[in-house]
Amino acid sequence: MPQGLQGDGRRVVLFDFDGVLIHGDTFGMFIRARYARQPWRKLLVLLASPWLLLVLPFSRRRVLRALVRIGLLGVGEARYRELAQAFARELVHRPRQFCREGVRALRGHLAAGDRVIVVSGCEDTLVRGVLDGLGVAGVEILASSLRAGYFGARSGWHNIGPHKVALLARNGIGACGVAYSDSGQDLPMLTLAAEAVLVNATPKLCKRVEKALGRSVTRVEWD
Numbered sequence: 001m002p003q004g005l006q007g008d009g010r011r012v013v014l015f016d017f018d019g020v021l022i023h024g025d026t027f028g029m030f031i032r033a034r035y036a037r038q039p040w041r042k043l044l045v046l047l048a049s050p051w052l053l054l055v056l057p058f059s060r061r062r063v064l065r066a067l068v069r070i071g072l073l074g075v076g077e078a079r080y081r082e083l084a085q086a087f088a089r090e091l092v093h094r095p096r097q098f099c100r101e102g103v104r105a106l107r108g109h110l111a112a113g114d115r116v117i118v119v120s121g122c123e124d125t126l127v128r129g130v131l132d133g134l135g136v137a138g139v140e141i142l143a144s145s146l147r148a149g150y151f152g153a154r155s156g157w158h159n160i161g162p163h164k165v166a167l168l169a170r171n172g173i174g175a176c177g178v179a180y181s182d183s184g185q186d187l188p189m190l191t192l193a194a195e196a197v198l199v200n201a202t203p204k205l206c207k208r209v210e211k212a213l214g215r216s217v218t219r220v221e222w223d
Contacts, residue, residue, distance in 0.1 A: 011177035013109045014168075014189060017120035017127055017143070019182035020199050020222075021102045022091075026122045026130065027144070030087050031071040044070050065155050075152045081125050088129025101222035102199065103134060105180070110138050114177070117142060119168065119189060121160040142167045162188045187212055 018025050035041050045052070045067065056063050072080065091097060109116050117140040120127050124143040131139060142164070147156035159167055165188045168174070179186070179193035184205055190196040196217040198206055210217055 011109075011112075011114045012173060012175070013114045013116050014176050014179040014193065015102070015106055015116065015118045016181040016183065016186055016189075016199075017118050017122050020099060020180050021106065021118070022098050022130065023096070026091070026126050029091070030084065030123075030126060031068060033087060034071040034083075041070055041073070044073070069149075069152070069154050072146075072153045073151055077146070077148055077153055080146065080153045084123065084125040085129045088126055089133055091130055092133030096223075098134070099199070099222045101220070102180070103136070106136065106139070109178075110136075116140065117168075117173070117176075119159070119164050120144070121158065121164075121185075140171075142171060161185050164189045165192065168192070184209060190217075 015021060035045075048066065048070070052063050052066060055066075075083065106116060106118075116138070118127060118131070120141070120143040122143055124141060124145050127141050127143045131141070142159065144159040145156045146153040148154075157163070157167075164186065168189070174192065176193050178195045178197060179190050180197045180199055181190060182199040182201060187209060190209065191213060196209065196213060196215075198209060198217050198219050199222055201209075201219055206217055206219055
């Protein structure tokens with residue numbers, strides 16, 4: 001059976017989300033909006049800044065997770081879902097926020113009968129809210145998730161790099177026909193694809209990915 005085909009003959013197609021279907025870091029935009037609407041959170045960051053500056057040279061990820069925790073302080077799971085869905089509705093109406101060619105390509109794969117899966121490092125509720133707002137139906141979503149904490153929602157499963165492949169495997173996906181990404185971090189996911197497509201990638205990134213894969217990639221430029 002050709003790589004990426006299921007038992008029913010459908011082709012599996014994977015899409016990254018940020019940078020492929022939407023411009024920018026969606027979860028980052030959401031967290032920044034939280035700070036903008038509630039300035040007292042910025043004061044907490046200021047108070048924590050000595051620790052943040054101390055940790056930053058050693059672990060940027062720990063700093064980012066701390067900023068997310070402060071941004072979601074006091075926000076339970078149900079409230080988070082309400083806020084994320086509302087933000088997704090706002091985002092859908094922003095001009096030039098979406099990659100038109102990316103959304104068109106996704107719809108084309110759906111129309112062709114492919115099994116389309118959006119595999120994203122963005123949080124699940126935001127991804128679903130945005131795709132629902134765009135009227136995209138029939139797409140499966142494998143994304144990052146938050147978990148409950150004593151003081152509010154906090155980072156949980158971060159669906160990036162090899163974590164994407166692990167989550168795909170847990171859902172029975174070990175190969176795909178096509179995978180779209182804009183990032184070298186998605187190299188583990190691109191390895192699964194018969195055709196790897198890099199979106200708005202630099203020649204340097206294309207060469208690096210091709211060297212790692214041992215084969216050529218398709219490069220596309222999407223607005």
